[in-house]
Amino acid sequence: DTRQMLFYVTAFDRDRAMQRLLDTNPEINQSDSQDRRVAPRLDRKKRSVNREELLKQAESVMQDLGSSRA
Known part of the structure; x- marks a missing residue:
């Protein structure tokens, strides 16, 4: 599940990935919209x-991304 979300974030844009995360996890979507903060855009x-x-x-790229701090 985490790998699929990571792939989705890297393959598509941040806004689409955030929407998918909210759609797949309804407990996140129930929180107050004013308390929700979105992380800044990453390079x-x-x-x-x-x-x-x-x-x-591809394994090399994933290892490089895994060792970097986001």
Whole structure:
């Protein structure tokens, strides 16, 4: 579930990902809308990968993103 949400956030924009998070977790949506804070936009970085080594490079990208602080 967490991996799918991470993929969704990185594949689509932040607003769509936040809406999906609210749609999939109704207990979050019940909170008072005035108390809700949205995190600031994070910088996006494009990464080029070679198709022949796609899985290996995808693992490398995920490890790099996992070790960075957001």
